[in-house]
Amino acid sequence: MxxxxxxxxxxxxxxxxxxxxxxxxxxxxxxxxxxxxxxxxxxxxxxxxxxxxxxxxxxxxxxxxxxxxxxxxxxxxxxxxxxxxxxxxxxxxxxxxxxxxxxxxxxxxxxxxxxxxxxxxxxxxxxxxxxxxxxxxxxxxxxxxxxxxxxxxxxxxxxxxxxxxxxxxxxxxxxxxxxxxxxxxxxxxxxxxxxxxxxxxxxxxxxxxxxxxxxxxxxxLLNPEKSMVELVTADLPGTLNLLQQTTWAAMLKEPVNGTLRLEMNKAAIPEFNRDLVEQGIAVQSLRPMNTLEDYFLSLTKA
Amino acid sequence: MFIDLLKIELFKIFKRPRTFIAFGAIAVIILLVQFALKVNGKDFVQFYTDSQADTFDIPYEKILNGYFVCVAVLHMILIHVPLLVALIAGDMISGEAGLGTLRLIAGKPVTRTQLILAKFSASTVYVILLLVWMAVFALLGSMLIFGTEDLVVFRETDMHIMKSGDVLWRFFAAFVFAALALTTIAAMALMFSVFSENSLGPIVATVCVVIVFTIVQQLRVPVFEETVNPWSFTTHMLGWKGFFYVDKNAEGATIAGSVENPGSLVRSGLILTGYIVLFLLISIRGFNKKDILS
Amino acid sequence: MKKMRVLFLLLFLAAPALYAQEVRTLLQQVKAKYDKVNDYTATGKMKTNVIFIKAPVATVKVYYKRPDKLKIKNESGVSFIPKGSANVNMNNVLGLSDYEAVDGGTEKIAGINCRVVKIFPLSDDESITRSTLYIDETKLLVMKSVISTKENGTYELLMSYKQYAEWGLPDKVELTFNTRDYKLPKGVTIDYDNGSGKDKPEDAKNKKGKVEIAYSSYIINKGVPDSVFN
The missing domain is CATH 3.40.50.300 (P-loop containing nucleotide triphosphate hydrolases)
Structure with missing residues (x-):
């Protein structure tokens, strides 16, 4: 084209x-x-x-x-x-x-x-x-x-x-x-x-x-299979460091306002959650952003 | 393309009611002056000739002819016409900005220089039509109402008499010169218009500049006479009157077809042309550099 | 010797009276010549030379009817005719009934030896206060006159004669008169400054104005209606 x-x-x-x-x-x-x-x-x-x-x-x-x-x-x-x-x-x-x-x-x-x-x-x-x-x-x-x-x-x-x-x-x-x-x-x-x-x-x-x-x-961008996941932890740099040494690193997006973002299949979210706990990361919030609208709003609120 | 642009600009000008306000105002003013002079014309002539009434037989009725009335009308209204010109030319760019159409036309495949030149040309055509309208009412109208005779023009320190056969070309030349003078005003108003987002600013600015320079000119104090006035456009805008100042020979008789000191008229014409070019160049540069945010 | 002294004294005392008698006779002779004209209509070209008036050469008509009606008209244009132009008519002076005439000797005008006659009207009703005529005694023509009026100041007329000399009518008249200052208030005319004002004298007060009429033809004694003088 x-x-x-x-x-x-x-x-x-x-x-x-x-x-x-x-x-x-x-x-x-x-x-x-x-x-x-x-x-x-x-x-x-x-x-x-x-x-x-x-x-x-x-x-x-x-x-x-x-x-x-x-x-x-x-x-x-x-x-x-x-x-x-x-x-x-x-x-x-x-x-x-x-x-x-x-x-x-x-x-x-x-x-x-x-x-x-x-x-x-x-x-x-x-x-x-x-x-x-x-x-x-x-x-x-x-x-x-x-x-x-x-x-x-x-x-x-x-x-x-x-x-x-x-x-x-x-x-x-x-x-x-x-x-x-x-x-x-x-x-x-x-x-x-x-x-x-x-x-x-x-x-x-x-x-x-x-x-x-x-x-x-x-x-x-609006793929229902995929979702942007918003992660808030007590120690953002430490978490980022740890994640970068895992297979999740490929899904990492630019952090926005002290939150980490990862794009992944919705089915992988429980496994990701488990991994975070196993690695001793103090998760404060893990939230899948359902649509691009959420994503857009989170950006614009910032 | 330029002709198309000019046609568009003229179409827009003559589709707006405010354009015809100027034509209507001019017609009304001229008719009022003609009516006043028809009723009290002798008093008007007496005002100019009073000091000589003991020395000369003043032919009041003959002096008050169509040509004299036309000069009187032009003298009275040409000083106010810049306002009418500014109403149109000052609105050329800023009016479009205010209306929101500037972003539409500036996003079209025409250069901004072409746009400025088309708008300037349209303003010039408007000025010319305004003067033609004035000529019809002030000259032809006065000729019909008051008839024709030799023309007497009163200056502050002398008076000039021209044979009736030596007058019409002077009116033609005076109207052409007035067109040049008013085009200078149009160019200035257009320049102000480029740098404004609303119509009122350029119109007021143009009228203020004309008033300030006219006052400076009329003050006649040496500090301005020697510095500002020789270059002030308001000084040279009066050049149309120069065509009614006739030259005389050694025996004191006027020379038909002559103009007193024609060199000064050429100089005034060149200075006004210089102003037009300057205002246009500033407009073109300003408009080309302008970010259109309206 | 005593007789001689008395005779000389008598002659000395009687001389002015004799001269006055002579100039009166001269004036009557001139008047008689001018009186041949009952009326005329003349056509001429008028040049105006006044410091504050710029006027073209005008074609004028001059109408005259005895004893004292005279009118200069620019029928095809505008002219500022000096009010004293009526004095172009010599009958204004020659027609005086009660006056004192004094011989002022001789003076050359345009190369012609002229008798100078000073005339003082005795009646208070006359508009002329005094007049001096310069008369060509051989042709009985007034070559120059200086006329002082009560209202319009002094006028000087210089005349030259050619083909209408036998009627006492000039071919050319130059009328010089006093003018008043002409100046309009500032800002009334809002003049265009073409630089010409800088060459003009600052004060045009009490300047002399001049009007010159060169006659091309006269129609004499063919009648002139009174209406033209209104």
């Missing part, structure tokens, strides 16, 4: 504040790539860097195999995006907005294509209404239509379900899946809701305080 996005050691500083820290990830052709993180984790900053709205402090971005800085125009011509809430020109109609954004994207779009796009997002009946008369959900859908009007290969959606009612969220989800499964588009979708990602993304990255925490295939 070819790579559509390759981000290497991306860093962005705003003065003394490091918003994105040494972030690397890749998005493959046709993937729905979930970009997960708490509010303020650095998702929007990263997305803005992908769209050249923000200049990175360090690192490299390649999209469609081209350097973003050198081939900005070619890349953006094939990219559509909604960034945060889809603010459009309120004093213009839906049709006028789409006409403007298609021209800005360098595409020659017919009136029929504009109407088709509006029909795709369920706004054909309100094509001549001014955007200021639209509900939040309608604006969101129009924003998506504006992102898609020039038929881009890569679609970047930043929190696309924000402010939507349950029906709107479901519609957006179905649209994303349609774009991916039926039209073969590559999507990078950011959200702070893991549940959303679980339903639409096939690959996923979780970032926290600008850093990558975990990246992988969603099914594997």
């Amino acid at each position: 070819s790579e559509v996005i390759r981000v290497k050691q991306l860093t962005k500083d705003f003065g003394d504040f490091r918003a994105v820290n040494d972030l690397s990830f890749t998005v493959g052709q046709g993937q729905v790539y979930g970009f997960l993180g708490q509010n303020g984790a650095g998702k929007s900053t990263t997305i803005r860097m992908l769209l050249t709205l923000i200049e990175p402090t360090a690192g490299e971005i390649e999209i469609f195999g081209m350097n973003l800085r050198k081939h900005r125009r070619e890349i953006l011509r094939q990219t559509g995006a909604i960034i945060e809430k889809p603010d459009l020109y309120k004093y213009l109609t839906a049709k006028e907005n789409l006409r403007i954004f298609s021209r800005l994207s360098g595409a020659k779009v017919t009136e029929q294509q504009i109407m088709d796009q509006l029909a795709l997002v369920g706004l054909a009946g309100r094509s001549d209404s001014k955007v200021k008369t639209y509900s939040q959900g309608m604006k969101q859908r129009l924003g998506l239509a504006a992102a898609l009007i020039h038929n881009p290969g890569l679609i970047i959606l930043d929190e696309p379900t924000n402010g939507l009612d349950p029906q709107g969220i479901a519609d957006m989800r179905n649209l994303i899946l349609h774009l991916s499964h039926d039209l073969g588009k590559t999507l990078l979708v950011s959200s702070h809701l893991l549940s959303e990602m679980e339903m639409i993304a096939d690959h996923m990255i979780i970032i926290h305080k600008g850093r990558k925490v975990v990246e992988g295939i969603v099914d594997e």
